[in-house]
Amino acid sequence: MPVPGGGFREGPILGPSAPFRRGRDDAVGWNPMPSTSITVHTKERAVAVDVTREVEQAVRKSGVTEGFCHVYVPHTTAGIFINEHDDPAVVRDIMDTLDKLVPRAGQYTHAEGNSDSHIKAVMCGSSVTVPVVGGWMILGRWQGIFFAEFDGPRTRTVNVSIVSTQ
Secondary structure, three states: OEOOOOOEOOOOOOOOOOOOOOOOOOOOOOOOOOEEEEEEEOOOOOEEEEOHHHHHHHHHHHOOOEEEEEEEOOOOOEEEEEEEOOOHHHHHHHHHHHHHHOOOOOOOOOOOOOHHHHHHHHHHOOEEEEEEEOOEEOOOOOEEEEEEEOOOOOEEEEEEEEEEOO
């Protein structure tokens, strides 16, 4: 929760400042689940990075055989999406189209100069969920998971939580 003077106070949902916050042990309904974070270093202002392999490794390492893998990006100028990863031209087309729909130079009121990045992040979304069956993510034949950077270059975090349904 916001506190006077800025920052956040610790509570049942927000823990101490950290790149990845998990619920407290005493939170109602809290159930420990395998979770990890992936660090992504981008070198361009706008780029999509295939993180499928890293997410799959987290699923395999978790030992969960049946459930869901939830991938979340805790940034306001970045996102995550699932689309074709066999042909890199598809991802380039997606990023190029977002640039055309929401140009960097526009009549935005946000003073930091990255309004387009915030808008693209909203369009892209901040999370995806993939079923896990037999210890593997169930993605379509051509599908991959992409981290989308819209305000780089930066070092970013992708949080991965694997929830067992067994």
